[in-house]
Amino acid sequence: xxxxxxxxxxxxxxxxxxxxxxxxxxxxxxxxxxxxxxxxxxxxxxxxxxxxxxxxxxxxxxxxxxxxxxxxxxxxxxxxxxxxxxxxxxxxxxxxxxxxxxxxxxxxxxxxxxxxxxxxxxxxxxxxxxxxxxxxxxxxxxxxxxxxxxxxxxxxxxxxxxxxxxxxxxxxxxxxxxxxxxxxxxxxxxxxxxxxxxxxxxxxxxxxxxxxxxxxxxxxxxxxxxxxxxxxxxxxxxxxxxxxxxxxxxxxxxxxxxxxxxxxxxxxxxxxxxxxxxx
Amino acid sequence: xxxxxxxxxxxxxxxxxxxxxxxxxxxxxxxxxxxxxxxxxxxxxxxxxxxxxxxxxxxxxxxxxxxxxxxxxxxxxxxxxxxxxxxxxxxxxxxxxxxxxxxxxxxxxxxxxxxxxxxxxxxxxxxxxxxxxxxxxxxxxxxxxxxxxxxxxxxxxxxxxxxxxxxxxxxxxxxxxxxxxxxxxxxxxxxxxxxxxxxxxxxxxxxxxxxxxxxxxxxxxxxxxxxxxxxxxxxxxxxxxxxxxxxxxxxxxxxxxxxxxxxxxxxxxxxxxxxxxxxxxxxxxxxxxxxxxxxxxxxxxxxx
Numbered sequence: 168x169x170x171x172x173x174x175x176x177x178x179x180x181x182x183x184x185x186x187x188x189x190x191x192x193x194x195x196x197x198x199x200x201x202x203x204x205x206x207x208x209x210x211x212x213x214x215x216x217x218x219x220x221x222x223x224x225x226x227x228x229x230x231x232x233x234x235x236x237x238x239x240x241x242x243x244x245x246x247x248x249x250x251x252x253x254x255x256x257x258x259x260x261x262x263x264x265x266x267x268x269x270x271x272x273x274x275x276x277x278x279x280x281x282x283x284x285x286x287x288x289x290x291x292x293x294x295x296x297x298x299x300x301x302x303x304x305x306x307x308x309x310x311x312x313x314x315x316x317x318x319x320x321x322x323x324x325x326x327x328x329x330x331x332x333x334x335x336x337x338x339x340x341x342x343x344x345x346x347x348x349x350x351x352x353x354x355x356x357x358x359x360x361x362x363x364x365x366x367x368x369x370x371x372x373x374x375x376x377x378x379x380x381x382x383x384x385x386x387x388x389x390x391x392x393x394x395x396x397x398x399x400x401x402x403x404x405x406x407x408x409x410x411x412x413x414x415x416x417x418x419x420x421x422x423x424x425x426x427x428x429x430x431x432x433x434x435x436x437x438x439x440x441x442x443x444x445x446x
Numbered sequence: 447x448x449x450x451x452x453x454x455x456x457x458x459x460x461x462x463x464x465x466x467x468x469x470x471x472x473x474x475x476x477x478x479x480x481x482x483x484x485x486x487x488x489x490x491x492x493x494x495x496x497x498x499x500x501x502x503x504x505x506x507x508x509x510x511x512x513x514x515x516x517x518x519x520x521x522x523x524x525x526x527x528x529x530x531x532x533x534x535x536x537x538x539x540x541x542x543x544x545x546x547x548x549x550x551x552x553x554x555x556x557x558x559x560x561x562x563x564x565x566x567x568x569x570x571x572x573x574x575x576x577x578x579x580x581x582x583x584x585x586x587x588x589x590x591x592x593x594x595x596x597x598x599x600x601x602x603x604x605x606x607x608x609x610x611x612x613x614x615x616x617x618x619x620x621x622x623x624x625x626x627x628x629x630x631x632x633x634x635x636x637x638x639x640x641x642x643x644x645x646x647x648x649x650x651x652x653x654x655x656x657x658x659x660x661x662x663x664x665x666x667x668x669x670x671x672x673x674x675x676x677x678x679x680x681x682x683x684x685x686x687x688x689x690x691x692x693x694x695x696x697x698x699x700x701x702x703x704x705x706x707x708x709x710x711x712x713x714x715x716x717x718x719x720x721x722x723x724x725x726x727x728x729x730x731x732x733x734x735x736x737x738x739x740x741x742x743x744x745x746x747x748x749x750x
Contacts, residue, residue, distance in 0.1 A: 196574060212583045212588045263465060269459065273462075290729065295480045313472065313476060377566070399569070
């Protein structure tokens with residue numbers, strides 16, 4: 168073996184040790200969560216072995232039933248699907264109008280959405296909660312859904328508009344000549360063509376709604392209305408020492424995220440990467 | 447004839463506007479209205495319930511200027527941001543550099559590094575506060591980290607990590623970086639991959655070493671992407687607060703509060719809605735100032 172070969176092997180093993188250490192540091196807390204979820208209240212405080220001797224899967228049943236995580240989980244599913252569905256429809260309609268159609272004040276309205284993305288407004292939840300109380304929408308599913316639709320709207324409109332702007336209008340022109348109305352062109356041509364952009368919107372908004380906490384805390388007081396993140400904090404407040412069941416609850420909330428992420432990671436990384444290079 | 451044409455044009459405009467109407471309606475009610483309301487409320491004294499709002503002019507703002515906990519919370523957020531800018535972004539850049547080559551398991555690493563960013567701050571905070579748990583039972587440390595320190599003979603380092611005012615904020619900052627470095631990694635890696643490989647070849651032919659290639663080729667080419675990552679890190683870290691709620695709650699007021707948790711406690715703790723809004727306005731203006739500053743820097747580098 169010559170000097171260069173040794174050097175290159177050394178270099179690549181050094182790199183792998185570095186990368187592998189960080190990768191393990193990413194996974195370890197999740198592993199520790201799962202491990203703690205499979206222990207009992209007695210063993211979880213004393214036993215520090217990586218794989219406990221007996222595995223207690225009943226913690227998941229406790230979390231799901233007594234811990235109310237079944238309800239929270241179902242609510243999270245309802246919130247995520249309905250918010251994402253509304254965002255896709257509303258944002259793609261608006262983005263299509265901003266990109267292809269003509270009406271007075273079009274640019275003004277579009278810049279309004281862009282500006283909202285550029286001005287950070289911490290504490291906007293204060294007047295928002297006041298408003299929701301006034302409208303009688305506080306502590307309702309509808310109120311939370313509408314607020315979350317608003318949260319994702321600007322970004323989604325901007326993303327879709329840039330996509331429509333780059334898309335060739337030939338197909339739409341052909342459809343228009345054949346007598347297709349705007350609505351049908353949007354539904355039958357623009358929307359199917361925008362599938363890659365819609366995929367990005369669906370993924371990022373799903374993650375965002377699933378993980379949202381603060382509006383859920385401020386708007387929802389009823390346990391039957393709470394999504395997972397809020398429910399976890401309520402459970403933690405009431406049973407602060409019941410670590411196995413808490414960790415089981417956390418695992419329940421993490422599993423769908425990990426599955427969606429692993430299935431969609433190509434889109435996620437592509438979406439982020441294009442954002443980085445454009446931005 | 448002409449009026450007929452005008453009529454169809456109006457009808458067509460109305461149809462087109464109808465496409466954007468749902469978005470504009472939701473946005474006006476849930477974004478624009480609160481946006482202006484936060485300014486209006488910031489000039490009032492109001493407990494959130496009573497029908498009477500007392501106009502107090504700039505009193506909330508002058509109170510805020512003298513609010514020591516508020517400015518301390520700003521420093522705390524600044525500290526988290528500083529850790530994120532240095533530790534988190536340097537780690538992200540080093541990992542991106544390591545992955546920007548023909549290396550085995552590249553996709554595996556890329557998938558794993560982005561797991562923490564997809565988790566919620568609640569989940570991340572609770573798992574880490576469990577690992578950093580400081581209680582003891584039968585002379586044994588319950589939390590894994592203290593147990594580990596004890597076992598490897600560093601028992602003098604054992605600490606109440608999240609209840610000791612000195613260590614709570616650094617712990618939060620490090621967990622924040624753990625959760626966030628994946629974002630920077632993906633963005634920086636995407637930036638690195640757009641650099642023309644021929645530049646590296648040319649530098650190598652000229653006899654440049656690893657460090658000099660990094661300093662003279664890679665970093666200058668990466669300035670725009672680095673700036674984007676820096677801006678996003680600053681805006682994101684200054685406003686991060688859910689992690690604090692899930693790791694330490696709102697108990698260590700002076701030591702772990704950040705501006706957003708101050709706004710929350712003014713609103714839900716002491717029912718001072720007007721004061722909470724004035725905090726939001728001041729903090730928002732500071733953040734806008736920071737982003738404008740970065741924008742100027744970024745424009746200047748583009749000219750040069």
